[in-house]
Amino acid sequence: MAVTGGVLLLYVVAHMAGNLKVFAGADSIDGYGRFLREFLAPVLGHSGFLWVVRAVLLLAVVLHMTAAIQLARRARKARPTGYAHRARVPGGYAARTMRWGGVIIALFVVYHVLDLTAGVLNPHGVEGAIHDNVVADFRHWYVVLAYTVAVVALGFHLRHGVWSALRSLGMGSARRAAAVQAAALGVAVLITAGFLSVPYAVLFGFVR
Amino acid sequence: MLFTEGDPIADTRAPDGPLETRWERRRFTARLVNPANRRRLTVAVVGTGLAGGSAAATLAELGYNVLSFCYQDSPRRAHSIAAQGGINAAKNYAGDGDSVHRLFHDTIKGGDFRSRESNVHRLAEVSTQIIDQCVAQGVPFAREYGGLLDTRSFGGAQVSRTFYARGQTGQQLLLGAYQALARQIHAGRVLMSPRTEMLDLVVSDGRARGVVVRDLVSGEVTTHLADAVVLATGGYGNVFHLSTNAKGCNTTAIWRAHRRGALFANPCYTQIHPTCIPVSGAHQSKLTLMSESLRNDGRVWVPARAGDDRAPGLIPEEERDYYLERLYPSFGNLVPRDIASRAAKAVCDAGRGVGPGGLGVYLDFADAIARLGRATVAARYGNLFEMYQRITAEDPYEVPMRIYPAVHYTMGGLWVDYDLRSTIPGLFVIGEANFSDHGANRLGASALMQGLADGYFVLPAVIGDYLADGPFGPVNSAAVNEAEDAVRSKIAALLSVNGDRTAESFHRELGRLMWDHCGMERSEEGLRKALDRIPSLRDEFWRRVKVSGTGEELNQSLEKAGRVADFLELAELMCLDALHRTESCGGHFRAESQTPDGDARRDDERFSYAAAWEFTGVGEPPVLHREALTFEAVRPSVRSYK
Amino acid sequence: MRYTLRVWRQTGPDARGRLVEYAVDGVTPDMSFLELLDVLNERLLLDGDEPVAFDHDCREGICGMCGLVIDGVAHGPEKATTTCQLHMRHFDPAVPIVVEPWRAAPFPVVRDLVVDRSALDRVIEAGGYISAPAGAAPDAHAVPVPKPAADTAFDAAACIGCGACVAACPNGSAMLFTAAKVTHLGLLPQGQPERHSRAADMLRTQDELGFGGCTQTGACTAVCPKGIPLDTIARLNHDVLAAALRSPR
Known part of the structure; x- marks a missing residue:
């Protein structure tokens, strides 16, 4: 769980950094897209690099979800009977919403791929015209809302996920607990803010 | 005639000669069982406290097959776990002049010269090994910044020899023993039966050869045969109903062994701890101890005038009676347990007690807070203050604590010789269940020491000498059947009464009777009153007790009734023992035997012996066997704390 | 004071359990939660009913034997407190108290509130x-x-x-x-x-x-x-x- 989560986190960070090129203008981000498609093309062929990345991501997602399902199944087996009186579950909100948050994120990824990768659901939908596609999307408040929900879910997911992963890997014993806590929160906030900056910039007209 | 005189009894296994080398010589003369034969020998150990847990683990390490039993759901829960203060050991790490001889001397004197020199000396010798053993097991004792073990001083000693793990020393030591036991269970050397209660002893051809137990979940009664039986079932303080013991603590195992022929020694020696949280109402189910260390800084007082029911803060200084400081100016609030307890009772009897029912005295920290500051007091006693506040809902930083004495420990128990053998061959008794090492009064932090000494070091060293007599041949099946039948018919009898009073209500009444007449102060008149009442209460119990359900299931009301039935028999012997011992000594204070100042007056001329009682039948006069005590290394003297 | 309890009753590991409601009178604020159950059990016993089985021993918070889920919280509402050290002064008599055993597959119910x-x-x-x-x-x-x-x-x-x-x-x-x-x-x-x-x-x-x-x-x-x-x-x-x-x- 921690290892696959780590791989996905690295991707998410890179993705977010790439997104910010939107602010440098259409040429910058479209060029970045071309660069990714042509990167190592002599060895891997056109878009080869992207397909390698996609394969790794897919594997990570599958393993991540498998582990999550296994954990959930074990939990159900270990706790077959619930309490008649259900108290508010102690522990943080982020910790409690890992599973449903994960599902929301997975559904979103499907939509997101159809929207901005395949272009099927995009109002503009021209391959390679990343900037225009993005701007076409985020002029609509409901698209922004959908992205917001998903990114906030991702933020919570990362908030507990990063913290939990670091502890699963044995870090965060008393001395470092505060640092781990801060790191998890920092990553979550940074990623959330980074991702949301684009849609809101479009919605409010800073990027056209 | 209340009892008859029997032949004197003697400890024949302690070697003669110099005290300092007796244990060494005994270990050398004790025969050994070779490792291949140990595998073929089975030892049943009942109880998993410090004594039983450590004994079972160590015997298994030596290669014996061990059967271990406890009534709790896990061996880790035995009541040793609740010991707070610490464990004594003559390490002299503090460099303050401690030695084996000094620990020996303090323990003999603390026991008011009613224990055996050879046993106590061995205890002091072994004490140092206990600390080594526990540290090796990972017991997290308190340490100083240099990484070495910290010690503190305790009542009755002028050196710092008490090792501790915050206020939970018993817990940490017990977990050490439990973990050693767990390792042997995993290795298949110990067969552990939790939720199992011993209800009888199998005696075949004069030897203890097994136990009859009841599985507390299924109700099944079974017999477990062994080559030797070890009882480590703790004390019987719950005969008083309210005590600091766990609710489940009982006398059943040792009492049923007593009924099978094991002598019961000094049953009247009970320790009353002065600093417990007072009873808050009729529903009270147990009493909670507050560490004795509180008396280092707290001042004990009551209103000077009887019936003064003003709030403590409204009673001016000159209308308060700091009675310990007044009566014992040199020791003040730090007098030993028995003296502090009796003084509290005296002021309450005079109508000057505080709190509900007038059964309490103040332990006031106002001066300490003014002198040291609240932070320092909190650092020293914060956790105890919290515990007090949780139970009473009163803040001891603002309002003085209320404390009252409570039954805490029983020095009496089954009689054993130097090798911890009872009078039934093959039956060994260790820990609080035996009578051996504390005389008439136990010093603080010595119970843990004795339990672990017996379990880790003494029993394993001497049990081979008994087993070397074997093999003992097949167990007489008639003996097994007879024991099982006795157990089954007792259970059936309890279930068949179907009366109108709960076992709990009998226990409460018995406890009250014992507290009033066989508690902190005993008198001939009171004891005779109790001896008159107990048989009729017992009769009433067997006519009116109400037990629900059946014997073939988890049935807590049946468990309770069985234990109360045994307390009702033991209580009579306790009162009888207290009545026959007309002197005052240690925890046994006879109103008739005191100095003009109200201190205990021992009578070495007539009572320098251990009283070992033989069972002859319920309500029948028991037989008294005296074991004379001789003192060579220490001369009995008068304890004075003025 | 009078308190209403809804207690989990189950006769054995394989039996079906259910919550049963009891009223307990004469409760004082200084009573511990287990003493409340003691009072209930004394009454049930005399009424010819089966007392509620529950685990307990030292009653001073150290043996670890007691443990009830009270209103959905293991050991009840007070922080860092075992069930035996929990007192009735923390409960509102007007609100029924739900008492259940530990729930987990590796802890099968033995009887009522007792688990293995x-x-x-x-x-x-x-x-x-x-x-x-x-x-x-x-x-x-x-x-x-x-x-x-x-x-x-x-x-x-x-x-x-x-x-x-x-x-x-x-x-x-x-x-x-x-x-x-x-x-x-x-x-x-x-x-x-x-x-x-x-x-x-x-x-x-x-x-x-x-x-x-x-x-x-x-x-x-x-x-x-x-x-x-x-x-x-x-x-x-x-x-x-x-x-x-x-x-x-």
């Missing part, structure tokens, strides 16, 4: 000890232990093995229990030789016994009567990982 927690003993037996046979120990001062290590080890060693962590965990995991022992022994020099195998063996046994996996929700530490910190779990993970890296098993 012997799985926790199995976890300790798998490695929760330092192998030090009696008589073989060096002098206690042979190996100094830095005070901070001894203090932190003690914090973890304070676990009373009541199982509240398992009862509260939405995953039914015993991780806090196991981690407390791994932390206690793993911090001491005496515990080093078996440190990594101990962690791996205990964790494997815990999984085999049917406890759920830890997702670090923190529900365990929130109800722990001894306040065992969640950090112990990070230590356990560290030792398990080290075991896997050092010796492929």
Whole structure:
């Protein structure tokens, strides 16, 4: 769980950094897209690099979800009977919403791929015209809302996920607990803010 | 005639000669069982406290097959776990002049010269090994910044020899023993039966050869045969109903062994701890101890005038009676347990007690807070203050604590010789269940020491000498059947009464009777009153007790009734023992035997012996066997704390 | 005062259980929760009903035998308090109190509020000890232990093995229990030789016994009567990982 989560986190960070090129203008981000498609093309062929990345991501997602399902199944087996009186579950909100948050994120990824990768659901939908596609999307408040929900879910997911992963890997014993806590929160906030900056910039007209 | 005189009894296994080398010589003369034969020998150990847990683990390490039993759901829960203060050991790490001889001397004197020199000396010798053993097991004792073990001083000693793990020393030591036991269970050397209660002893051809137990979940009664039986079932303080013991603590195992022929020694020696949280109402189910260390800084007082029911803060200084400081100016609030307890009772009897029912005295920290500051007091006693506040809902930083004495420990128990053998061959008794090492009064932090000494070091060293007599041949099946039948018919009898009073209500009444007449102060008149009442209460119990359900299931009301039935028999012997011992000594204070100042007056001329009682039948006069005590290394003297 | 209780009644492991309502009169604020059950049981007994079975022993918060889920919270509403140390002054007589047993598959109900927690003993037996046979120990001062290590080890060693962590965990995991022992022994020099195998063996046994996996929700530490910190779990993970890296098993 921690290892696959780590791989996905690295991707998410890179993705977010790439997104910010939107602010440098259409040429910058479209060029970045071309660069990714042509990167190592002599060895891997056109878009080869992207397909390698996609394969790794897919594997990570599958393993991540498998582990999550296994954990959930074990939990159900270990706790077959619930309490008649259900108290508010102690522990943080982020910790409690890992599973449903994960599902929301997975559904979103499907939509997101159809929207901005395949272009099927995009109002503009021209391959390679990343900037225009993005701007076409985020002029609509409901698209922004959908992205917001998903990114906030991702933020919570990362908030507990990063913290939990670091502890699963044995870090965060008393001395470092505060640092781990801060790191998890920092990553979550940074990623959330980074991702949301684009849609809101479009919605409010800073990027056209 | 209340009892008859029997032949004197003697400890024949302690070697003669110099005290300092007796244990060494005994270990050398004790025969050994070779490792291949140990595998073929089975030892049943009942109880998993410090004594039983450590004994079972160590015997298994030596290669014996061990059967271990406890009534709790896990061996880790035995009541040793609740010991707070610490464990004594003559390490002299503090460099303050401690030695084996000094620990020996303090323990003999603390026991008011009613224990055996050879046993106590061995205890002091072994004490140092206990600390080594526990540290090796990972017991997290308190340490100083240099990484070495910290010690503190305790009542009755002028050196710092008490090792501790915050206020939970018993817990940490017990977990050490439990973990050693767990390792042997995993290795298949110990067969552990939790939720199992011993209800009888199998005696075949004069030897203890097994136990009859009841599985507390299924109700099944079974017999477990062994080559030797070890009882480590703790004390019987719950005969008083309210005590600091766990609710489940009982006398059943040792009492049923007593009924099978094991002598019961000094049953009247009970320790009353002065600093417990007072009873808050009729529903009270147990009493909670507050560490004795509180008396280092707290001042004990009551209103000077009887019936003064003003709030403590409204009673001016000159209308308060700091009675310990007044009566014992040199020791003040730090007098030993028995003296502090009796003084509290005296002021309450005079109508000057505080709190509900007038059964309490103040332990006031106002001066300490003014002198040291609240932070320092909190650092020293914060956790105890919290515990007090949780139970009473009163803040001891603002309002003085209320404390009252409570039954805490029983020095009496089954009689054993130097090798911890009872009078039934093959039956060994260790820990609080035996009578051996504390005389008439136990010093603080010595119970843990004795339990672990017996379990880790003494029993394993001497049990081979008994087993070397074997093999003992097949167990007489008639003996097994007879024991099982006795157990089954007792259970059936309890279930068949179907009366109108709960076992709990009998226990409460018995406890009250014992507290009033066989508690902190005993008198001939009171004891005779109790001896008159107990048989009729017992009769009433067997006519009116109400037990629900059946014997073939988890049935807590049946468990309770069985234990109360045994307390009702033991209580009579306790009162009888207290009545026959007309002197005052240690925890046994006879109103008739005191100095003009109200201190205990021992009578070495007539009572320098251990009283070992033989069972002859319920309500029948028991037989008294005296074991004379001789003192060579220490001369009995008068304890004075003025 | 009069309190209403809704208590889980179940005659045996395979029987169907249900909540049964009882009113208990004459309750005082100074009564402990278990004393309230004592009063109820005395009455049930005299009325010819079966008393409510519940586990308890020391009644001073250290043996770990008692444990009830009160209004959905293991050991009830007071923080860092065992059921036996919980007093009625914390309850509103107007609101019925729901009392249930620990719920977890490895803790089958024996009867009413009594569950079988012997799985926790199995976890300790798998490695929760330092192998030090009696008589073989060096002098206690042979190996100094830095005070901070001894203090932190003690914090973890304070676990009373009541199982509240398992009862509260939405995953039914015993991780806090196991981690407390791994932390206690793993911090001491005496515990080093078996440190990594101990962690791996205990964790494997815990999984085999049917406890759920830890997702670090923190529900365990929130109800722990001894306040065992969640950090112990990070230590356990560290030792398990080290075991896997050092010796492929």
